[in-house]
Amino acid sequence: MQTCVIKIGSNVVTQENGMPDFSRIRSLCTQVSLLKNKGKKVVLVTSGAVAFGRQHIHLPEKINPVLKKQIWAANGQIALIHTYQNMFAELGHSIAQILVTKEDFRDRKHYLNMKNCIEGLLSQGIIPVINENDTVAITELMFTDNDELASLTAAMVNADTLILLTNVNGVYTGPPELPDSTLIQMVDQLTQNLSNFIQASKSSFGRGGMLTKLNMAKKSANLGIQVFIANGKKEGILNEILDGSAICTRFDPSPIKHSPKKWLAHGEQYYKGEIMINEGAKKALFSNKISSLLPVGITSCSGDFEKGDIIRIVDDSGNRIGLGKAAYSMKALGEKIGQKKQKPIIHYDYLYLFTYE
Numbered sequence: 636m637q638t639c640v641i642k643i644g645s646n647v648v649t650q651e652n653g654m655p656d657f658s659r660i661r662s663l664c665t666q667v668s669l670l671k672n673k674g675k676k677v678v679l680v681t682s683g684a685v686a687f688g689r690q691h692i693h694l695p696e697k698i699n700p701v702l703k704k705q706i707w708a709a710n711g712q713i714a715l716i717h718t719y720q721n722m723f724a725e726l727g728h729s730i731a732q733i734l735v736t737k738e739d740f741r742d743r744k745h746y747l748n749m750k751n752c753i754e755g756l757l758s759q760g761i762i763p764v765i766n767e768n769d770t771v772a773i774t775e776l777m778f779t780d781n782d783e784l785a786s787l788t789a790a791m792v793n794a795d796t797l798i799l800l801t802n803v804n805g806v807y808t809g810p811p812e813l814p815d816s817t818l819i820q821m822v823d824q825l826t827q828n829l830s831n832f833i834q835a836s837k838s839s840f841g842r843g844g845m846l847t848k849l850n851m852a853k854k855s856a857n858l859g860i861q862v863f864i865a866n867g868k869k870e871g872i873l874n875e876i877l878d879g880s881a882i883c884t885r886f887d888p889s890p891i892k893h894s895p896k897k898w899l900a901h902g903e904q905y906y907k908g909e910i911m912i913n914e915g916a917k918k919a920l921f922s923n924k925i926s927s928l929l930p931v932g933i934t935s936c937s938g939d940f941e942k943g944d945i946i947r948i949v950d951d952s953g954n955r956i957g958l959g960k961a962a963y964s965m966k967a968l969g970e971k972i973g974q975k976k977q978k979p980i981i982h983y984d985y986l987y988l989f990t991y992e
């Protein structure tokens with residue numbers, strides 16, 4: 636482990652009665668500090684703004700639930716980040732707050748700016764502490780939950796490890812509280828689909844539940860990032876993960892993907908246009924040879940994309956094939972469709988095929 640993104644769930648930073656769990660947060664800060672002292676780079680993604688805010692701000696029942704969440708998050712984020720700031724300061728570390736929305740991952744420029752900032756912080760030994768900007772991120776602008784944000788962050792900073800800390804030891808074969816349920820300790824490419832094991836239940840402050848954790852863990856592992864879903868309430872868990880003794884679920888990583896492909900892997904909700912390709916182009920993309928996508932293999936395009944936007948590729952039956960970064964705009968492509976000897980619309984380095992998943 637060299638660069639690690641650690642996601643701390645709402646139910647890790649709160650007690651069962653919903654009050655902030657300061658001793659747990661202190662323990663995690665101490666554990667992170669130990670990792671840093673061993674030379675590891677650590678990025679934290681922490682939930683808890685809503686849970687912290689709810690403790691201090693009492694709102695009338697009739698207020699719209701979305702507005703309630705915005706108010707609690709806007710208030711609670713202050714206490715949450717101060718808690719981390721004070722506790723890390725006692726351990727001799729500086730932190731930085733980064734609040735993000737999905738929009739920041741959509742645009743390659745925003746994405747690279749954010750990536751540069753986080754890398755800059757890491758190079759100065761500062762711990763980036765990330766949360767979703769819940770005051771602006773509502774409905775379709777929202778990440779599924781912070782597990783998705785953590786997984787996007789791990790891909791962005793080229794982390795080799797992603798740790799999703801929650802209140803159970805990992806993924807079980809049934810409800811974790813039932814004696815028949817067993818912990819799945821290792822997941823790899825050959826492991827059968829686990830989603831049937833997951834119950835819809837989640838913590839009272841959490842959002843996505845175990846299913847998002849599972850999906851995000853699989854996606855990250857496919858990009859070459861090793862993932863652990865582990866119990867953040869367990870004392871010394873980070874050190875146990877580091878020395879291999881943790882009782883948790885580990886997702887074995889596939890070979891590492893090139894960095895732009897990692898950005899694209901999470902881009903399915905962000906694409907701005909779609910291009911349909913013919914059978915010959917499909918064969919070329921899926922062959923063992925490194926192939927960029929050329930206009931000659933394109934039969935039609937739709938949407939409105941500019942150079943640098945993410946575009947989705949479909950085959951002539953409309954099946955989704957992959958995503959890519961447009962090398963030029965939809966307008967420029969319109970004049971080249973079906974023509975030979977034109978510049979690739981998607982360069983191989985910026986092409987992500989869904990077969991990787």
Ligand SMILES: Nc1ncnc2c1ncn2[C@@H]1O[C@H](COP(=O)(O)OP(=O)(O)O)[C@@H](O)[C@H]1O
Binds near residue numbers: 802809
């Ligand atoms: N098969 C399963 N294995 C493990 N946990 C499960 C499973 N099915 C449902 N869960 C529930 O998922 C919860 C964790 O998800 P969530 O509440 O979103 O956590 P967090 O707030 O840490 O993101 C656990 O507390 C557990 O009750």
Ligand SMILES: N[C@@H](CCC(=O)OP(=O)(O)O)C(=O)O
Binds near residue numbers: 767842843
């Ligand atoms: N941004 C929200 C986190 C929501 C969320 O994803 O919670 P969780 O499922 O516990 O990680 C907050 O800080 O309250």
